[in-house]
Amino acid sequence: MLKMVLVTARDRARLKEISSVLIRYGLQDIIRLLGLGSLLSGAENGGVQQDNQTLPARLRAALEALGPTFVKFGQILATRSDLLDSSWTDELDRLHSQASTLPWSELAAQVTADLGAEPHKLFAEFDNTPLAAASMAQIYRARLHSGEAVVIKVLRPSLAKTIHADLRLLTYLAETVEQQSPTLARHRPRQMVRALATALNHELDLTHxxxxxxxxxxxxxxxxxxxxxxxxxQWSSKRLLVQEFLPGTAPENPQQLAAAGFDGPLLAQRGAQAFMKMVLEHRLYHADPHPGNVMALAGNRVGFIDFGMVGQLSERRRNQLLLLLQSIAERESGGIVNTLIAWSDSDPLDLLDLELAAQNFLDKQASATLTLGKALTDLLVMAREHQLAMPPDLVLLFKALITADGVLHRLDPNFDIIATLKPMLQQVMLQRYAPDAVQRRMLALGAEALDAGEEIPQTLRLLMRRMKRGQIGADINVKNIDQLSKALERAAVTLAIAIVTAAFALGLAPYLMHASLRLWGIPLFPALGGLACLGGVLLLALRLRR
Structure with a gap:
């Protein structure tokens, strides 16, 4: 509670702004769900009626109004079919980061300070009309004195303050969710927010x-x-990036590309090979390959721009992805089950049920042309139905793969990515198990084993010394230990009371037995003693049975 007070005190203005946007779009229930109902006082009827829109549509509109932090968060949720059903993910998938254009007068001083001179003096040509505007930055065209065409990406001013406030509020919300909802905690919301924070902080520094x-x-x-x-x-900095201009066409429409002389199927094949090479070979990939960031260039070349969001895979995660893709391509359920088990820390797992679900998943992909985006979405749906918690680091990868697959099918509606992937998968697998690669892994494994072996004698000496001194201790974590402790405490108290009572009874019994007090001619104290004894026996029998 104290932490909530500190958070709201620090970011009170932003919190009120968020609440007002949610109210405007009729999302008061979300405010109450977050435990911020006090912010609704006097504002219940202040929102714009959105009766003609569904709840997911209103949430999407609200996220767009809240700016880049929430747009990015919504775009990540759009790929989480393991958390949300299709009515939500389909709507969130429509999120975009378009924003109103800032006039040049609001950016001129910042650009001049970052460049060290006025852009009209530094460049041979400079157009202060934005080529594009997004929630994080604006893009301008220019030409160097040497003749090269360039684009200048400029961060919007005062953006960092709002984003950092949003991230602090989302961090508190994630911590609260993990503490109060075990069901949602298994999806590790704090890790999701940390991944979002890392991505946004990188986008706030254009040198990344x-x-x-x-x-x-x-x-x-x-x-x-x-x-x-x-x-x-020489002209780039944290808030400004100067890069080569790629004169290309966005792959929005296959007919438009064909009319411009492009070969859609060839572009799709080259784009797929390039993207999967990033993922599988270099383990460094473009994490936001939407149609605005992938270009069709002259000569049927493929261009990638805007590397603000880049994902990186560990070798272990890459190998798991290889197994999954190969299992989908070969329609083999065992590899899918093994990958899901490796990715999920849910417990317990019903292995038989999971194998049946994997086979049903493959049956859904039985069409001649398998779509990778649909396959991954169906996989996430299967994970949600079987309550499997997917690692947050896979969210960015799945988002990128699903987005890239959508772009490829814009280039070629009949594109078969699995047919393109099979040779690549075989090549990467051969490289992984080539003699040189196996030798490197064996040498690394041997070095680790040798290091561990050198520590064994010292560890054994310490263990033997502590055993001789009787200093061996064990830290055992027993499930439901708190309930066991309380039960033992109650039993000890009961036993103590019984012993004290019995002692008093034994001490007083001789005196009470000789007492002459009678009721209807029956000795009172012996009768009471007999009844108490019978009641105690019955109570003991009942407790033993329970």
Whole structure:
């Protein structure tokens, strides 16, 4: 409670702004659910009526109105079919980060300070009319004196303060949910918020985007069919990024691409190979490959832009993904079950039920052209139905894969990504089990075993010394130990009372037996003693039976 007071005191203005937006869209129940009902006083009827919209649609509109933090959070939830049903995920999938354009007068001073000079003097050409505007930044066109066309990405001013306040409030909310709802706690909301915070903090520093862009460009240095923009560091900074302009066409419409002379199927194949190479080979991938960030370039080249959100996979997670994709491609349920067990920490698991669900999942993918986005969505639905908690680090990966698959089918509605993936999967698996790779893993395993072996003698000496001194202790965690402790305490109290009572009874019995007090001619104290004895025997028998 104290923490809530401190949070609301620090971010009171932002909290009221969030509440007013939720009220405006008729989402008062969410405010009450969050334990913030006091903010509704006097404002119950202050919202705009949204009777013609569904609850998911109103939530989507409210998230868009609340700005980049909540838009990003909603976009992540849109991929969580393991948490929400399709009525919510389909609506949240429509979230976009478009925002009203800020006039140049509000950005001119910041841009000049970051560049060190007025842009009209620094560049041969500069257009102060935004090429695009989003909730995080605005994009401007320019041309260098050397002739190269560039784009300048400028962060909106005073953005960090609002985002940090939002993240603090979401952190408190996640902690509260984990404490009060065991059902939701298994989905690890605090980890979800931490992942969101990491992504947003990186987007607040454009040097991260520039570094990500260069790292991925190195992966495709020998593949001219894939284009990554060049970064001009001499003019870039934390709030401003100057990069090469890629003159391309967004893959919104296959007919439009065909009319412009592009080969949609070839673009889809190259795009799929490029994206899966990021994921499977380099384990560093574009995490937001929507149609605005993937371009069709002259010569049927594929261009990727906007590397503000980049995901990275551990080798272990990559290997699990390999097993899953290969199992889907080969329609083999065992690998799917093993992957889900590795990803979920839910307990207990009904293995037979899970195997049946995996087979049913494969039956749903029985069409000739398998869609990866649909397959992953169905997998998340299966996880929700069987209450399997998916790791939060997979959320970004699944979001990227589902989004990329949607773009590929815009390029080629008949695109079969599994047919494209099979050769890549085989190649990566062969590389993983090649003699050199196996030798490296064996050497690493041997080094770890050797290090552990060197510690064994010292550990045994310490153990023997403590055993000789009688200093061995054990920390045992017994389930329901609190209930056991209370039961033992009650039994001890009962036993103590019984012993004290028996002692008094034995001491007083000789005197009471010789008492002459009678009732209807019956000795009173012997009769009471007999009844008490009978009652005690019956009570003891009842307790033993229970």
């Amino acid at each position: 985007e520039g570094n990500n862009c260069e790292r991925i460009a190195e992966c495709f240095a020998r593949q001219p069919e894939v284009a990554i923009p060049k970064i001009y560091w």
